[in-house]
Amino acid sequence: EVQLVESGGGLVQPGRSLRLSCAASAFTFEDYAMHWVRQAPGKGLEWVSGISWDSDRIDYADSVRGRFTISRDNAKNSLFLQMNSLRPEDTALYYCANWDYAGGFDIWGQGTMVIVSS
Amino acid sequence: AIQMTQSPSSLSASVGDRVTITCRASQDIRNDLGWYQQKPGKAPNLLIYTASNLQSGVPSRFSGSGSGTDFTLTINSLQPEDLATYYCLQHYNYSWTFGQGTKVEIK
Numbered sequence: 346e347v348q349l350v351e352s353g354g355g356l357v358q359p360g361r362s363l364r365l366s367c368a369a370s371a372f373t374f375e376d377y378a379m380h381w382v383r384q385a386p387g388k389g390l391e392w393v394s395g396i397s398w399d400s401d402r403i404d405y406a407d408s409v410r411g412r413f414t415i416s417r418d419n420a421k422n423s424l425f426l427q428m429n430s431l432r433p434e435d436t437a438l439y440y441c442a443n444w445d446y447a448g449g450f451d452i453w454g455q456g457t458m459v460i461v462s463s
Numbered sequence: 464a465i466q467m468t469q470s471p472s473s474l475s476a477s478v479g480d481r482v483t484i485t486c487r488a489s490q491d492i493r494n495d496l497g498w499y500q501q502k503p504g505k506a507p508n509l510l511i512y513t514a515s516n517l518q519s520g521v522p523s524r525f526s527g528s529g530s531g532t533d534f535t536l537t538i539n540s541l542q543p544e545d546l547a548t549y550y551c552l553q554h555y556n557y558s559w560t561f562g563q564g565t566k567v568e569i570k
Contacts, residue, residue, distance in 0.1 A: 380559070382507075389548075389550065389561060389562075389563050389564040390499075390501070390507065390550055390552075390561040390564070391561065392552075392559035392560065392561060395559065402557070404557055404558070404559075407464065440506055440507075445509075445512070447512050447513065447516065448495065448497065448512045448513045448554060449497040449509040449512035449513075449518065449552075450497075450499070450507070450509060450552070451509055451518075453506035453507060453508075454506065455506060456506060
């Protein structure tokens, strides 16, 4: 079954760090750009970051640039998001998703919850 | 940054109705727009890509149109299972922005 599974979320104090992971299975992970999208409780979707198949191009939302770092390991079919200097407004469900060639987020994980609170 | 203005924020319609949701981009994005459906407690699901192309497996009552700055998602003959929040997403020139979402309720 084609799937993405996120992990690494949890409760963290403001200013601390957290690293999210996304494990891909049953599709050719290395062929696809991958992204992180988040959703604060009761709010809409917010694009966070994306990385090309070969890690050559990386993009970030203004809200996380300089604090978050996206990376991938194609040999391990894995995507990562290193989140530093976390703020309460980073509290959200974080999804990973692949970017299909036709132009859309085709496969989504179930999300991992990050809560930033003292 | 490209802004997406989606309307309405919510609507209530009866089974069998035609429903229209619009998104307006703050600049020309050609046809670099998709539509997503998010049911309560679930991850989003791609409905339409590049403005008007129906994703495989999506019912044909969903359709998309538009280009440039103005886009529309239409649900013909609304069904009970269409209860969800719908989002547009622009992806022009290596930037991605979601609309604010439209919550669709069934009367």
